[in-house]
Amino acid sequence: MHGGPSKKQGSHRGLHRNAFADEGSTLLRVAISKAPFESDGDIELLELSDFRAIGQLCFIQLAELRHRGAFSTVAQTFAACCLRCTRTNHETIQALPLIWYQVRATSADSAVQ
Numbered sequence: 001m002h003g004g005p006s007k008k009q010g011s012h013r014g015l016h017r018n019a020f021a022d023e024g025s026t027l028l029r030v031a032i033s034k035a036p037f038e039s040d041g042d043i044e045l046l047e048l049s050d051f052r053a054i055g056q057l058c059f060i061q062l063a064e065l066r067h068r069g070a071f072s073t074v075a076q077t078f079a080a081c082c083l084r085c086t087r088t089n090h091e092t093i094q095a096l097p098l099i100w101y102q103v104r105a106t107s108a109d110s111a112v113q
Contacts, residue, residue, distance in 0.1 A: 062074055
């Protein structure tokens with residue numbers, strides 16, 4: 001008997017990781033789509049740092065996830081985040097999707113070279 005996890009145990013870890021990504025992403029998508037920001041009212045739940053963090057987290061997960069269902073859920077969350085960014089009156093937040101795109105394009109160019 002060896003000390004490492006069996007193949008079956010390793011696959012369970014992957015399933016749990018994908019389930020967490022799936023459920024967590026769904027929660028983030030609802031938050032980014034519905035939570036008040038800026039002129040949405042008197043209560044402001046989202047800040048610039050929240051938009052940055054959610055977008056960056058989705059970006060990382062999209063690069064690393066291999067499970068089709070989890071990838072699809074995170075892609076929907078990233079799309080919701082980008083859409084919400086474009087619908088604010090905050091110029092820095094409006095620019096975030098373009099920044100994320102440029103980072104991705106730069107990293108893709110680096111990988112090809």
